[in-house]
Amino acid sequence: MDELDRAIVNQLQGGFPLGERPFLEAAAALGVTENGLLERLSDLLERGVLTRFGPLFDAEKLGGQFSLCAMSVPAQDFERVAALVNAHPEVAHNYEREHRFNMWFVVAAAEVRTVLDAIERETGYPVMDLPREAEYFIGLRLAA
Amino acid sequence: MKPLEARLVRATQAGLPLVARPYAALASDLDVDEAQVIATLRDMLADGRIRRIGAVPNHYALGYRANAMTVWDVPDAAVDELGRAVGALPFVTHCYRRPRRLPGWPYNLFAMVHGKDRGEAACKIREIESVLGAHARAHDVLYSTRILKKTGLRIA
Numbered sequence: 001m002d003e004l005d006r007a008i009v010n011q012l013q014g015g016f017p018l019g020e021r022p023f024l025e026a027a028a029a030l031g032v033t034e035n036g037l038l039e040r041l042s043d044l045l046e047r048g049v050l051t052r053f054g055p056l057f058d059a060e061k062l063g064g065q066f067s068l069c070a071m072s073v074p075a076q077d078f079e080r081v082a083a084l085v086n087a088h089p090e091v092a093h094n095y096e097r098e099h100r101f102n103m104w105f106v107v108a109a110a111e112v113r114t115v116l117d118a119i120e121r122e123t124g125y126p127v128m129d130l131p132r133e134a135e136y137f138i139g140l141r142l143a144a
Numbered sequence: 145m146k147p148l149e150a151r152l153v154r155a156t157q158a159g160l161p162l163v164a165r166p167y168a169a170l171a172s173d174l175d176v177d178e179a180q181v182i183a184t185l186r187d188m189l190a191d192g193r194i195r196r197i198g199a200v201p202n203h204y205a206l207g208y209r210a211n212a213m214t215v216w217d218v219p220d221a222a223v224d225e226l227g228r229a230v231g232a233l234p235f236v237t238h239c240y241r242r243p244r245r246l247p248g249w250p251y252n253l254f255a256m257v258h259g260k261d262r263g264e265a266a267c268k269i270r271e272i273e274s275v276l277g278a279h280a281r282a283h284d285v286l287y288s289t290r291i292l293k294k295t296g297l298r299i300a
Contacts, residue, residue, distance in 0.1 A: 137231030
């Protein structure tokens with residue numbers, strides 16, 4: 001990552017303009033050309049430094065249900081269960097964590113319970129459902 | 145959600161087109177005017193359905209190898225005030241209240257912390273501890289060890 005990569009990551013995590021030439025406006029603030037910024041963004045996406053460039057939606061406000069879920073899965077059964085959980089398109093991300101509850105995933109669906117019932121049936125393990133009740137910060141701005 | 149809003153959500157889930165006039169490109173795909181696309185995005189930003197528009201970085205690629213979900217058991221009467229205080233810490237990227245699931249899960253406050261390594265994350269976690277003080281009756285730290293799936297949300 002060079003200086004421009006860092007500036008892009010740090011300054012463009014929000015506030016992208018809503019005009020006709022938004023990349024031109026954003027590029028001016030970064031001191032590069034419109035084409036230079038477009039090329040750099042596609043490079044950052046290709047290298048995996050950025051996972052996306054665009055609107056970040058609040059799934060819950062768009063309608064539907066959204067929940068953080070956890071399972072406690074014995075090590076010898078972990079890969080099988082991970083494959084069964086991941087096979088559901090409603091599972092958006094899934095992380096292995098160091099804990100008795102070692103599998104943590106997010107479900108976004110019209111009816112979260114229906115998806116969790118299916119996962120419990122398929123895997124044979126209970127799912128702990130932890131929907132958010134309040135949100136105190138929505139920043140997620142990481143410094144590069 | 146209005147039909148154009150739902151179509152815009154679908155059309156931009158993978159990201160904005162990387163062209164000089166991205167809203168015009170979307171408008172042409174959706175067979176509407178550029179101005180309608182811009183106005184719709186502006187409305188959705190104003191009411192929070194869009195949190196923000198811009199770059200979504202990959203933690204690992206930025207060198208954040210220690211990703212900790214910290215969970216805390218604090219009194220219900222104080223959780224909102226404490227959650228706002230923890231959420232205001234500059235390094236906390238998400239902070240939520242969630243239900244307890246007793247007896248196995250007594251925690252009602254969640255805060256995500258990212259560090260270049262576990263030492264850096266641990267320093268940040270100590271700062272959360274000092275903000276919560278005696279209100280924190282118990283806490284735990286769950287470091288992620290592997291991404292099993294990351295597709296982003298499929299909405300609408």
